[in-house]
Each structure stands twice: as C-alpha cells, then as structure tokens.
Amino acid sequence: MPEDRQVSVIAGGVGAAKFLRGLLKFYPNELVTAVVNVADDFHLHGLSISPDLDTVAYTISNQVNPETGWGRTGESWRVMTELEKLGGHTWFSLGDLDLALHLYRTQRLAEGATLSDVTREICAAWGITANLLPATDAKIRTQLKVLDKDWVDFQDYFVAQQHSVPITDVRFAGIESASPGPGVIPSLEEADIIIIAPSNPIVSVNPVLEISGIREVLQRRKETVVAISPIVGGEALKGPASRMLEELGYEKSAVGVADLYKNIASILVIDETDAALSSRIESQGIQPLVTDTIMSDPERAAHLAKVTLESLFLSKEGPL
Ligand code: FO1
DSSP states (O other): OOOOOOOEEEOOHHHHHHHHHHHHHHHHHEEEEEEEETTOEEETTEEEEEEHHHHHHHHTTTTTTTTSSSSSOHHHHHHHHHHHTOOOSSSSSSOHHHHHHHHHHHHHHHHTTOOHHHHHHHHHHHHHOSSSSSSOOSOOEEEEETTTEEEHHHIIIIITTTOOOOOOEEETTTTTGOOOOTHHHHHHHHOOOOEOSSSSSIIIHHHHHHHHTTTHHHHTTGGGGEEESSSTEEESSSSSSSHHHHHHHHHHHHHOOOOOHHTTTSEEEEEEEGGGGGGHHHHHTOOEEEEEEOOOSSHHHHHHHHHHHHHHHHHHHSOO
C-alpha cells in the first residue's frame, strides 16, 4: 500500500486503544494522530490521573494489562495494599508501576508543563512515534445526572458505582471555555481520513466533539470522516455505552450510533452481526460498511483498521 496519508483518530479508552494498536501494526506511525478524550481525568491522592491517555499509551507501547485493557501488564499492588491498611481510598486501583506515571505527570504539571507537554514526554520515553494529543489542555470533567439524585463525577459513576445506576443526563463541566489542545485542529484539518474510534459516543467521543471548533471541522469535512460503531448486537463490548444510549433516548444499536454521527461522518463501520441494520443506517444518511469489528487480538484489530482506511480510499480514489 502507498502509505503517505495522514490519519487522525478521535479516541476514548480501551476500544480506541485496541483499534490504534491494530492500525499502528501496519501503518507508518508518524502519520497517525490520536486526539484523546480527557474528560474522564480526575485527581486522587493528590495525583493527576488521565485514564484514556494512559490506556492508549500503555496499549500502543505494548505495556497494557491484557486482562483489564487498562493499567500495566506485570503490575504489582504493594502501595494499594498498604493504603488499604491505612484506610485510604482504594476504590480506584492504581498499581505500583502505574503510580510512577502519575507521580511523573503530577510533578510536571505542578512545574507548569501542560498535559500536551507531559504526554509528548511520556511518548518519547516509551518510543511512541504516533502523535498522541490530549483533546484539550483545559480541565473538562464528565458528570452524570443519576436518576433521582444529583450530578456525580465520571469515575464515581464508572468505577465506584460500577456504572450500575441509571442516568438521565450528561454534562462536561468546563467545556465552554476549553480550547482544543495544540495540534488538534491542524491534525483534523490536514487529515486525509478522520476515524471516530469504536469508543462510547456519549462519554468518550462527545467530550472531544464538544470542545470549541472540533465538531465544526468534522461537519465541514464529513466526506473524510469514518466512524466505527462500538455497539454490536445491541450491546457494547465493554462498558455501559448501550445502556447509556437507551437511557438518554437513543436506540441501543448501531442505528442509535448512526443517529449521533449522521451530521459528522459519511461512513459507519458496523459488525457483521448487525448487517440487517444496514438499510436503517443508510436512511439516516450515513453509508454502512459491514465487517468484523471484534478486536479480540491485535491481528483482528489491524484487519478492522485496514477495512476502515479502505472504506474511504477505495470508494473515493481506488486502493491505498
Ligand atoms: N477501571 C475500573 O473499572 N476500575 C479501576 O480500579 C480502574 C483503575 C484505573 C487506573 C488507571 C487507569 O488508567 C484506568 C483505570 N480504570 C479502572 C479504567 C478507567 O476508569 C476507564 O477505563 C476509563 O476512564 C473509561 O474510558
């Protein structure tokens, strides 16, 4: 394949990380930019935690825990064990190796570095040559309105409450004043293809799109945008995406995903399981493309990435 085209990927956590690892297996890494959600970020133990950035960085540098999809492989838990004895907060599991990353990030931010600076430094230290960009350097925070209760922070809902409580609304605190991080708009403007990774559309992709100017670029460049449905057979492969769609009034299927992306993407990649939904997706004004979207290993993820790239280039210009 002549591989000289710039690829930008809008990314959340585990699903996006697997997709990127597949893409980077065969595509020139320096031509790939991932614009990563930071609205899951939070502070605990005085540390600055950026779960989606870390999940992507650990996965594409082959350091991720394969069981969980987040955190480090070969992890140990001595600090958490001691913290538990002291009665500290242990609901969010930070392994000993993972803690080193959080110490580094927290210290660098305290010294005045931006999240983009720190991410660049981490990538350089780990030999990552793809461009990993925080969607913004500003502090934005996903909050969920829990049925009959108040707003809760994302990790409280997702980890502490195991995303088991129904929600009625979502907001991204601080997003009105957030600007895209350095390089984000140029990467989306210059990309030959923009891919919306198979991430949760409500709490992983939306907090990227809602940052000033980002949705507008995708709307204007819609013919260049291919989205991948994270919903297969009505269920998310991981996490609460399908329930969230339903609770917020969308159909909990690839059709609901098409509804959310119809103004910003020209193609929606859906799983073979959902082939029968094709005509309903097409009637939303978005072209369905049916393939295997289950990324159970890096080879299957690479196959999905190839099909995704070819969906645009084969249909518009001939093979890559
Ligand atoms: N997810 C959990 O379900 N439980 C955890 O204890 C947990 C710890 C954790 C530590 C570091 C990290 O980078 C991610 C971690 N995650 C954990 C995953 C994270 O909460 C979610 O995957 C994302 O925020 C959703 O995209």
